[in-house]
Amino acid sequence: MKDKTILITGASGGIGRALARSFASAGARVVLLGRQSRPLIELVATLRAEGHEARLVIADLLTTPPADVACKAINAFGSLDxxxxxxxxxxxxxSADQSAAATAETFAVNTVAPIQLIQALLPHLQGRSEAHIVNVGSIFGSIAFPCFATYSASKFALRGYSEALRRELAGGPVQVHYVAPRYTRTAINSEAVAHMADALGMHQDSPEAVAEQVLAAVLHKAADTYLGWPEKLFVRLNAILPRLVDRALIRQGRQMRPFARRHLAESN
Ligand SMILES: NC(=O)c1ccc[n+]([C@@H]2O[C@H](COP(=O)([O-])OP(=O)(O)OC[C@H]3O[C@@H](n4cnc5c(N)ncnc54)[C@H](OP(=O)(O)O)[C@@H]3O)[C@@H](O)[C@H]2O)c1
Structure with a gap:
């Protein structure tokens, strides 16, 4: 990653912070984007104190035009790789309990924002000798989960876009990677979700483990990366025999309902 400049969105979050550390430690200059300035300022200061090169872009991906985000990110160090x-x-x-605003936000942040940012960055990235687009999806982007219906759908769409774009850009300098983490211990999971993950015995990863897999995907030019062994297998099984997976997930969906009700009560 030496002499490469990488933009990381969601850098104030659990996986984003770990990505910033992993890529900076691998020699990259990192441009860190998020809405909250405080954690990003602290992260940039820490990375610089350790001898890394880091800059920040404070932007809400829902309200900042993608062209402006792209321009600020490129200008941070002069170019992006x-x-x-x-x-x-x-x-x-x-799904019946989800507000229209929450549904719209899910697709706007998880699907539309990354696609529009890629579109804004592509002319620049295609001018580089080698460039990388990494879309962080989810295992739920291949196995559609009850109680996560719109989230799953938003990640299915991101996976589909990643695959199409990879085929479109084949033979050029821009490589497209799709990385699908499983449950990871970060703030994106509410307390109810965290309790559910423990109660149902879901396999859990640290954000650092996810970041290392993202770095490995870029270094090894991996197209798709799915984290976790049983999960990798279930992704394939769901693609070939989805009706077989139905049974297990309908059962799991019933176990999830009390946690969904608790989450709803806590968020009201
Ligand atoms: N944790 C898991 O279990 C898990 C599993 C599979 C996939 N993933 C995926 O991994 C990625 C990172 O999630 P995480 O677990 O690290 O969650 P997180 O800790 O909640 O971080 C989410 C990040 O997204 C940023 N963000 C949200 N809305 C934004 C907006 N409108 N504009 C700009 N930035 C925005 C947040 O920035 P601010 O806080 O600064 O607004 C934050 O940095 C997500 O795409 C998630 O779907 C997570």
């Missing part, structure tokens, strides 16, 4: 679309939101609960 890659973008990691990591910013994301998750609204847990039964």
């Amino acid at each position: 890659g973008v990691i679309n990591c910013a994301g939101v998750q609204h847990f609960g039964l």
Whole structure:
């Protein structure tokens, strides 16, 4: 990653912070984007104190025009060699209980914002000798989960876009990577979701482990990366025999309902 400049969205979050550290430690200059200035200022200061090169861009991806975000990110160091679309939101609960605003935000942040940012950055990235686009998806972007219906759908769309774009850009300098974490211990998961993950025995990763897999995907030019062994297998099984997976997930969906109700009560 030496002499490469990488834009990381969602850098104030759990996985984004870990990505900033991993890529900076691998020698990259990092441009860190998020809405909250305080954690980003602290992160940039820490990275610089450790001898890394880091700059920040404070922007809300829902209200800042993608061309402005792209321009600020490129101007931070003068050029960019890659973008990691990591910013994301998750609204847990039964679909019938989800507000129209939460549904719209899910698709706007998880799907539309990364696509529009990529479109704004592509002319620049295509002028580089080698460039990388990483879209952080989810295992739920291949296995559609009850109580995460819109979140799953937003990540299915991001995965589909990543695959199409990879085919469109094949043979050129820009590589497209899709990385799908499983449950990771960060603030995106509410207390109710965290309790549910423990109660249902979901496999859990640290943000640092996810960041290392993202770095490995870029270094090894991996197209798709799914984290976790049983999850990798279930992704394939769901693609070939979705009706077989139905049974297990309908059962799990029933176990999730009390946690969804608790989450709804806590957020009201
Ligand atoms: N944690 C998991 O279990 C898990 C599993 C699979 C996939 N993922 C994916 O991993 C990615 C990172 O999630 P995380 O776990 O690190 O969550 P997180 O700690 O909640 O971080 C989310 C990040 O997204 C940013 N963000 C949200 N809305 C934004 C907006 N409108 N404009 C700009 N930035 C915005 C937040 O920035 P501010 O706080 O500064 O607004 C924050 O930096 C997401 O795409 C998520 O879907 C997570």
